Amino acid sequence: MIQKIVFTLFFLTWAASTIAQIPLRYEQNESPTYSQTIEAYRYLDSIYAKAKLFTCGLSDSGHPLHLLVISVDEDFDPVSIKKKNKCTILINNGTHPGEPDGIDASIQLAIDILENKNKLQKYVQNTVICIVPVYNIGGQLNRSPYFRSNQNGPKEYGFRGNDKNYNLNRDFVKADALETRSLIEIFHRWQPEVFIDTHTSNGADYQYVMTLIATHHNLLDGGLKTFYKDKMLPHLYADMEKVGYPMIPYVNVWGTSPDNGFEGFMDTPRFASGYTSTFNTIAFVTETHMFKPYNQRVKSTYEFCLATLKFVSDNATELRKHKKEADEKTINNSEFVLQWRMDTVEHETLMFKGYEVKTKKSELTGQTRYYYDRNLPYEKPIPYYNIFHAQLSVKVPALYIIPQQWREVVHLLKISNIEMKRLAADTVLNVDAQYISDFENTDETYEGHYYHQNVQYTTQNCDVRFYKGDYVINPHQKGLKYLMQTLELDGGDSFFAWNFFDPILEQKEYFSPYVFEEVAIELLAKDAKLKQEFEHRKQNDAAFAKSAYAQLSFIYHHSVYYEPTHNRYPVFRFEAPMNLRVD
């Protein structure tokens, strides 16, 4: 017995001293390094049975991604946790390590929950907390006091890009970075009801410490949408006001003042929050204000995570019910909105706490510059343009077929938990194939890509040969919204837009004009309609009439010699169900 008491005393002393050693110095305007952060979580894992630190996949830096899970009944199996009807919150930190507020806040929150400070453990009885300590590990290792030129602390922090200079918060469709793939796998393994991504803002000046990008409610299905919009969001805003950190939606203005109002944020799946909302997971991006002292930014991030935990814990049954129903509704959706249009007239009104904007002559450039006068704070109503209407809806097909050679796309679908079957035998199917007719590229590389936009296409009925092993996808599954966003050409975040199918844009076979001329004459002789089109073009297009090659090329492109796969989008939509033999 004495031995046990001595051991317990020793253990408690040791535990207390290790907790104290965790280098949380946000009150001194400092943020921990990568190794200090992981070491902190290792301490927690070693001291508390209720915490477990996992490694989950790799990052481009070669370091594994870590995940700390806090589960009061010491059950760390996500399947078993779901069976117990618990909710899960996933907090992701350090996407942009120059914005490390959440790195500190999450360590503090984990310590406080595990130490049961203020009886916090009552909120994790029905809710499991998952924390990614640092997501962009390469960026966090690349530290400097200078990267965030306008930011007020901490003294030193990491860099925005990862080791390959990707912005990880634009990477959730293309998944160029290993970190992204690892986080996608974590997300699907734990299937959180709520996802929080912690950041710090740039842009305008105003009085708030905390601003919030919240999933646009239009992106959620069924009763989850109204539960979130009418109950959860107002509650979180009220709770943050109560603890001294009133919030405002993300102040989405650049190079101008917020006085005239600002636009809501419709997040698409390239963003972490947009990706998670396609699976009906409510997402929040906390954006603390860059000019506020670091300790306040950390505390407001902490308070937001805690407010979310309290709300989820108090409403766990209702949230789970709505999430389940939303997933069922998604599966049965027959249409999907791919493009939204912001209402520029109808709007919400926010009471906004800003600073008066004034202008003066710049001593540097001699030009007029604007500045915020912090001696003149104001509170006044401003318009908030957060009403979006469906601009373009697409019918959900009965199935898609993707030929197996598009391995990279298939891999990304797999890690996003998309169920696929494979053709059991070679077959030829009649299909309305889509042909890319036009698109624009970004002038400069964007996140490592010459991203395609304004994609135009035509549809052409043809027979296409498919092979045993090609992928057959019934889109009526939990990932329906993700499939529509990534496979449909009208989606701004389609795999096509992100260059996954670029080889199809290249013509591989050509003709020699001096040989093809005779063939062309024969082709026109046999095809009156083509001849008519050809003559019409010649008469109405001077450049065409002057170019022998353009004329031969026109005939070649309308002949059987022209390769049918050129510009043919290799994701095939089938509108009606088919009896295909699949494995």
Ligand SMILES: [Zn+2]
């Ligand atoms: Zn950020």
